[in-house]
Amino acid sequence: MEIKVLGMGCASCNKLAESVKQAVKELGIDTEVKKIEDVAEIMRYGIMKTPALVVNGKVKAFGNLLSVAEVKAILQSDQ
Amino acid sequence: MFVWAQRLADWLVYRVFGLAAGTHLAGALNFLIFDGIKIFLLLAVIVYAITFIRGFFPPEKTREILARNKGRTLIGHILAALLGIVTPFCSCSAVPLFIGFVEAGVPLGVTFSYLVAAPMVNEVALGLLYAMFGLRIALIYVLSGETIAVLSGLIIGRLGLERYVEEYVFKIKMGQAETDVRQPTMMDRLRDAWLYTCDLIKRIWPYVLIGIGIGGFMHGWVPANALARYAGKGNPFAVFIAVAVGVPLYSNAAGILPLIGELTRAGVAMGTSLAFMMAVTALSVPEMILLRRVLKPRLLAIFVGIVSAGIVFTGYLFNALL
Numbered sequence: 001m002e003i004k005v006l007g008m009g010c011a012s013c014n015k016l017a018e019s020v021k022q023a024v025k026e027l028g029i030d031t032e033v034k035k036i037e038d039v040a041e042i043m044r045y046g047i048m049k050t051p052a053l054v055v056n057g058k059v060k061a062f063g064n065l066l067s068v069a070e071v072k073a074i075l076q077s078d079q
Numbered sequence: 080m081f082v083w084a085q086r087l088a089d090w091l092v093y094r095v096f097g098l099a100a101g102t103h104l105a106g107a108l109n110f111l112i113f114d115g116i117k118i119f120l121l122l123a124v125i126v127y128a129i130t131f132i133r134g135f136f137p138p139e140k141t142r143e144i145l146a147r148n149k150g151r152t153l154i155g156h157i158l159a160a161l162l163g164i165v166t167p168f169c170s171c172s173a174v175p176l177f178i179g180f181v182e183a184g185v186p187l188g189v190t191f192s193y194l195v196a197a198p199m200v201n202e203v204a205l206g207l208l209y210a211m212f213g214l215r216i217a218l219i220y221v222l223s224g225e226t227i228a229v230l231s232g233l234i235i236g237r238l239g240l241e242r243y244v245e246e247y248v249f250k251i252k253m254g255q256a257e258t259d260v261r262q263p264t265m266m267d268r269l270r271d272a273w274l275y276t277c278d279l280i281k282r283i284w285p286y287v288l289i290g291i292g293i294g295g296f297m298h299g300w301v302p303a304n305a306l307a308r309y310a311g312k313g314n315p316f317a318v319f320i321a322v323a324v325g326v327p328l329y330s331n332a333a334g335i336l337p338l339i340g341e342l343t344r345a346g347v348a349m350g351t352s353l354a355f356m357m358a359v360t361a362l363s364v365p366e367m368i369l370l371r372r373v374l375k376p377r378l379l380a381i382f383v384g385i386v387s388a389g390i391v392f393t394g395y396l397f398n399a400l401l
Contacts, residue, residue, distance in 0.1 A: 008174060008369060011282060039174055039372060040247065046254035048138040048179040049172050063137065063172075064271050065278055 001078065004034045006042045006052040012065055013051040020053060023071035029079075080210075081117045088113035107299025114291050114337050118207070119280070122287070122333050125206035126279055131272040134263065136165045138176055145193070146183040152236070155189040160228035163196025164205075164221075173197075173366060177373050182253045187244065188236020194370075195386055196228035199361045204332035211340055219397065220353065227389030234385060243378035283331045290334035297341040307346025317351045318394035325358025326387055332360050349401050354394025361386055 005020055007013025013035075021033050036042060036054075045054060049063035053074065060074050088109050092098050098105035141162045148155045173194065180190045200221055209217035263271065310317040335356050342352045362383060371379055 010365070010369075015278075039178065040251055042175055043178055043182075043251050044254040048142065048175045050175060065274060067274070 001029060001031050001075070002034075002054075002056050003029075003031055003075070004036050004054040006036045006045060006047070006054060006062075007050045008037050008039070008042070010050075016051040016053065016065060019066060019068045020071050022068045023075060026068070027072055027075055029075065081113070084116040084120075085113050087116070103299040105299070107295040110298035111291060111295035114294060115288070118287060118291060118333060118337055119284075121207055121210050122203070123276060123280060125203055125210075127272050127276045129202045129206070130275045131268060133165055134268045134271065136162065138166055138172070138179065141166050141193070142176075142179050142183050142185070145180060145185045145189055149184055149186055149189070152186075152188075152233075155186065156192040156229045156232045156236075157225075159185075159189045159192035159232060160196040160225045163193045163228060164200045164202060164225075166197065174369050174373055177370070178248055178251055179253055181244070181248055182251060186236055187241050188232045188234075190232075191235045191382065192228045192232025194382070195231050195361075195389075196225060198363075198366070199228060199357065199386065200224035201332045201360050204336065204356065204360055207332065207336045211336065216349070216353075220357075223393040223396070224357070227386065227393065231382075231385040231389060235381065238381075240378050240381065243375040243381075245373050245375060248373050283333060286331055286334040287337075290330065291337045294337035294341040297338075297345060301341075301345050303344055304346035306342070310342075310347040310351055317348065318354050318391055318398065321351045321355040321394065322358040322387055322391045325355045325390075326362050326383070327364065328359045329363035329365070330359050332356075335359050348398045350394045350397030350399075353397055354390050357390045357393070358387065361390065 003020065003024065005013070005017040007016065017033065017035050024031065024033055042050065042052075045052065045059050047059060047062045051065075052062035053060045053066065053071065055075065055078050060078075061070075066074075091112055092105055092109045093100060096108070098108065144162065145155060145159055148158060177190060177194065180193070181187070205217055205220060208220050304311075308314075310321070339352045339356050342355070343349055367379065367383065370382070374382065
């Protein structure tokens with residue numbers, strides 16, 4: 001499972017990254033949560049509103065903050 | 080609307096804490112409680128309403144609307160300035176947004192009208208201004224912000240500054256969004272707005288409290304019109320100084336508004352206070368740092384310069400009109 005958080009360093013983006021790391025830990029998924037801050041790479045996912053959550057190459061959520069529970073639900077639905 | 084809050088504050092300060100009316104401490108504390116309640120309530124309601132409305136205007140939609148109108152210059156600018164108000168604008172979104180617009184063929188000037196309008200006509204500030212100062216001031220705020228946005232966009236467009244955009248921006252191919260994200264339902268929207276509002280307030284309440292605290296101090300210790308001599312209508316440099324001080328500072332709109340009320344009570348001319356507020360909220364160092372990733376220094380400087388000049392002009396205009 002490949003998990004990426006797209007964001008360029010504002011508070012919301014960092015917050016999402018934390019929530020995602022927490023969710024990953026609670027679900028016991030053995031994978032590294034990558035934070036993508038490079039603009040060109042973010043744009044390649046076709047979104048204009050960060051933060052965004054990308055799982056296995058697909059954008060699962062963008063532009064809003066997710067609670068840890070919501071992140072878990074998203075991650076679980078992909079397993 | 081908030082008479083009950085005033086009564087609560089009075090009761091707490093004069094009955095429960097037993098402070099004597101007319102003392103500095105009583106005045107400050109009374110203001111703190113009353114304004115605190117008022118501001119946080121207003122904030123919650125306004126942010127919620129705005130976030131909900133904004134949900135209907137995602138950046139992708141804005142991009143589409145602006146790209147469709149790329150041939151019509153004036154309309155494009157006006158649309159960009161209007162959409163800048165309603166679309167969500169986290170400062171880190173500024174860059175993907177900018178690139179997205181450029182990539183869709185939206186003219187640089189139009190993109191700038193958007194970039195100026197978004198932070199300049201801050202909806203939270205608008206809501207708070209309306210609640211605290213009435214419709215007239217709120218309308219002036221919107222109109223001046225929009226005018227500055229349209230004009231600065233037009234000027235930048237005319238100056239042909241495309242070469243001061245970082246080259247890679249024009250080479251980026253925006254991917255096709257391969258999303259699994261389904262269309263939000265009404266329940267989603269209502270709930271997202273609530274989550275966002277709670278999170279925002281959790282993040283900014285210290286700053287709001289500081290703003291109210293300073294306001295409280297001024298309310299209790301600074302007599303009315305004390306600053307009139309320095310920053311009242313008489314001082315021709317007041318607006319310049321206010322903007323020069325305000326630009327490097329950044330505060331959330333909610334943090335600065337309580338201060339604006341107190342500044343005007345202390346005798347600062349309304350135009351000067353408004354200019355100060357706009358300077359503080361419209362430009363922020365984090366946003367500048369992020370924009371530097373897509374704008375070369377010269378263009379960034381022009382952007383800051385035009386917005387600042389617009390704010391200064393507006394300050395003088397209001398002092399003359401009000």
